[in-house]
Amino acid sequence: xxxxxxxxxxxxxxxxxxxxxxxxxxxxxxxxxxxxxxxxxxxxxxxxxxxxxxxxxxxxxxxxxxxxxxxxxxxxxxxxxxxxxxxxxxxxxxxxxxxxxxxxxxxxxxxx
Numbered sequence: 001x002x003x004x005x006x007x008x009x010x011x012x013x014x015x016x017x018x019x020x021x022x023x024x025x026x027x028x029x030x031x032x033x034x035x036x037x038x039x040x041x042x043x044x045x046x047x048x049x050x051x052x053x054x055x056x057x058x059x060x061x062x063x064x065x066x067x068x069x070x071x072x073x074x075x076x077x078x079x080x081x082x083x084x085x086x087x088x089x090x091x092x093x094x095x096x097x098x099x100x101x102x103x104x105x106x107x108x109x110x111x112x
Contacts, residue, residue, distance in 0.1 A: 002097065002104045007073065010107040014066050018059065025055035072098040073105065083111055 028051030035045025067081045077100050083092045096105040 028052040
């Protein structure tokens with residue numbers, strides 16, 4: 001039977017990058033708003049659209065990269081993500097299983 005341990009700080013792991021990208025996305029949205037208004041600059045509209053699309057793509061790529069490159073806190077091996085259904089609460093938990101250490105790292109995060 002594998003030992004289950006909590007991963008401290010997993011929720012904060014990508015928080016800074018997500019906050020920065022959210023602020024940049026809102027700035028790009030304001031460019032779209034200004035450029036799309038009557039008499040607005042079309043260049044601002046194009047910059048805003050390109051920036052917003054870039055921010056959305058970066059959020060997806062960064063989140064995926066962080067999930068694929070999680071390292072076991074004990075041995076340092078890159079381990080895959082796994083989703084575990086919790087029947088009594090009808091949600092899915094995000095965990096990582098290190099086969100080398102025989103430890104399940106529970107993030108405390110619930111997936112949609």
